Amino acid sequence: MSGTDSAPPGPNQRGAVITSVVGQVTFLGALTFSGWLAWTQKDAASIALFTALCGAASTNATTIIGFWVGSAHGSQAKDGTIANLALKSTPPTGTTP
Numbered sequence: 001m002s003g004t005d006s007a008p009p010g011p012n013q014r015g016a017v018i019t020s021v022v023g024q025v026t027f028l029g030a031l032t033f034s035g036w037l038a039w040t041q042k043d044a045a046s047i048a049l050f051t052a053l054c055g056a057a058s059t060n061a062t063t064i065i066g067f068w069v070g071s072a073h074g075s076q077a078k079d080g081t082i083a084n085l086a087l088k089s090t091p092p093t094g095t096t097p
Contacts, residue, residue, distance in 0.1 A: 020064045027057040 031053050038050040 016067070020068070023060055023064060027053070027060050031057050 031050075034046070034050040034053045038046040
């Protein structure tokens, strides 16, 4: 199996994509709201909330990007490849070589 094979995403991969998108959209909404609040209220608590959410949003984005580009996604792909190879090389039960 080459790296250029494109199979449709399985249910686990679709779940990871949906979770990533929902997480990013949720943080973007919270960041937008707190930014608006800090801009209009101009008090220390609103600015502190906005600053904290900026840090949380950047950490969230880093985690999601790290999953898709980093070792966790590669490890899942490796596990899937090993499972596919194991299924292909297993002889049917009840046969003798």
